[in-house]
Amino acid sequence: xxxxxxxxxxxLSDNGTMRPPLAGTPERKSAVCVQSGRxxxxxxxxxxDGCLRWDPxxxxxxxxxCQEGPMTPQDLSDIYxxxxxxxxxxxxxxxxxxxxxDVEHNENRIxxxxxxxxxxxxxxxxxxxxxxxxxxVSQPPCIAARLHFDCTPIGSLFDLPVDGKRVRFxxxxxxxxxxxxxxxxxxxxxxxxxxAQIRDGNxxxxx
Amino acid sequence: xxxxxxxxxxxLSDNGTMRPPLAGTPERKSAVCVQSGRxxxxxxxxxxDGCLRWDPxxxxxxxxxCQEGPMTPQDLSDIYxxxxxxxxxxxxxxxxxxxxxDVEHNENRIxxxxxxxxxxxxxxxxxxxxxxxxxxVSQPPCIAARLHFDCTPIGSLFDLPVDGKRVRFxxxxxxxxxxxxxxxxxxxxxxxxxxAQIRDGNxxxxx
Numbered sequence: 001x002x003x004x005x006x007x008x009x010x011x012l013s014d015n016g017t018m019r020p021p022l023a024g025t026p027e028r029k030s031a032v033c034v035q036s037g038r039x040x041x042x043x044x045x046x047x048x049d050g051c052l053r054w055d056p057x058x059x060x061x062x063x064x065x066c067q068e069g070p071m072t073p074q075d076l077s078d079i080y081x082x083x084x085x086x087x088x089x090x091x092x093x094x095x096x097x098x099x100x101x102d103v104e105h106n107e108n109r110i111x112x113x114x115x116x117x118x119x120x121x122x123x124x125x126x127x128x129x130x131x132x133x134x135x136x137v138s139q140p141p142c143i144a145a146r147l148h149f150d151c152t153p154i155g156s157l158f159d160l161p162v163d164g165k166r167v168r169f170x171x172x173x174x175x176x177x178x179x180x181x182x183x184x185x186x187x188x189x190x191x192x193x194x195x196a197q198i199r200d201g202n203x204x205x206x207x
Numbered sequence: 208x209x210x211x212x213x214x215x216x217x218x219l220s221d222n223g224t225m226r227p228p229l230a231g232t233p234e235r236k237s238a239v240c241v242q243s244g245r246x247x248x249x250x251x252x253x254x255x256d257g258c259l260r261w262d263p264x265x266x267x268x269x270x271x272x273c274q275e276g277p278m279t280p281q282d283l284s285d286i287y288x289x290x291x292x293x294x295x296x297x298x299x300x301x302x303x304x305x306x307x308x309d310v311e312h313n314e315n316r317i318x319x320x321x322x323x324x325x326x327x328x329x330x331x332x333x334x335x336x337x338x339x340x341x342x343x344v345s346q347p348p349c350i351a352a353r354l355h356f357d358c359t360p361i362g363s364l365f366d367l368p369v370d371g372k373r374v375r376f377x378x379x380x381x382x383x384x385x386x387x388x389x390x391x392x393x394x395x396x397x398x399x400x401x402x403a404q405i406r407d408g409n410x411x412x413x414x
Contacts, residue, residue, distance in 0.1 A: 135381055146381055188377065
């Protein structure tokens with residue numbers, strides 16, 4: 001069990017650099033960070049409290065445990081891996097740690113509740129759904145990921161009659177983060193590959 | 208007119224770091240770099256000769272004009288912008304400066320000639336084709352880009368009867384570079400958006 005560290009919270013600006021909180025904000029004295037195995041902070045402001053770059057050396061010395069400086073590509077990749085873990089474990093109570101309240105998906109401002117509804121609907125349509133990261137390209141404040149799916153949707157998927165067939169397809173998706181949370185998503189799914197597999201009945205891999 | 212600089216060529220390893228050429232290779236004495244407005248090197252090995260990080264200060268001092276060190280996200284973005292310029296000007300004679308001889312597209316090894324054929328076919332099908340960069344995410348040796356198209360294809364496009372209608376759509380695409388050139392491409396085009404625009408006849412923007 002790692003020690004609980006009380007740290008002066010630091011907010012992230014949109015480009016991932018850290019800036020001190022406004023004087024007198026209620027977060028100044030109330031933020032409590034607990035280092036997890038994934039360098040994740042469990043506070044009511046979650047990743048926005050500046051503990052993205054946890055420094056074990058400073059923890060040992062009784063310091064704040066937080067480094068100042070811009071978010072690195074690895075920091076953002078760590079957050080993204082945490083987000084994908086959250087989806088694959090369907091741990092919807094934690095979704096707000098990764099997704100902004102005002103999230104937009106393909107230019108539609110669906111907000112966190114709409115985003116959760118979308119994901120829960122995906123798992124209802126595809127009981128064996130699993131998000132597999134094929135490639136991550138990280139340049140704060142953005143991440144691009146190529147995700148691979150190998151699954152057996154029930155009924156229809158994207159208006160295509162899959163009906164329990166095994167299909168394999170990919171998604172190329174971009175995310176822009178604000179304050180350490182996903183604020184905008186631009187996704188394209190390779191629906192043509194699913195159509196081809198249903199037509200050919202081969203369940204082959206997509207390109 | 209900028210001076211012609213003779214520089215000992217340095218090859219890029221797959222992760223973008225520079226390494227000296229093998230002793231005795233014919234490139235050792237023959238590389239000649241000319242700095243262009245786009246920090247581009249015109250040699251027979253093009254970007255692979257280590258001048259990705261052109262240093263004007265060293266040019267003035269009569270130095271090699273090349274910095275050593277890992278390729279930065281900006282270096283790779285500069286190359287990518289040069290590649291997009293090459294496509295939009297249909298300057299096919301320069302395509303080999305940006306695209307590897309053994310390039311793969313969606314897991315198909317089509318090589319540079321096949322890649323050029325594909326692009327030339329795109330411009331025949333879409334005379335007003337223009338590649339517009341919406342978003343770049345750069346983390347050497349990879350780049351991800353969201354490209355936007357607003358065009359009027361003649362005949363069919365992706366087996367869809369567009370027939371001169373204006374359509375707007377996006378492509379989310381990943382590239383992996385080797386030696387400063389595009390070696391692998393994973394592209395997904397939002398064909399569903401085109402289908403919707405043909406069906407609705409609205410030529411609306413895609414999401």
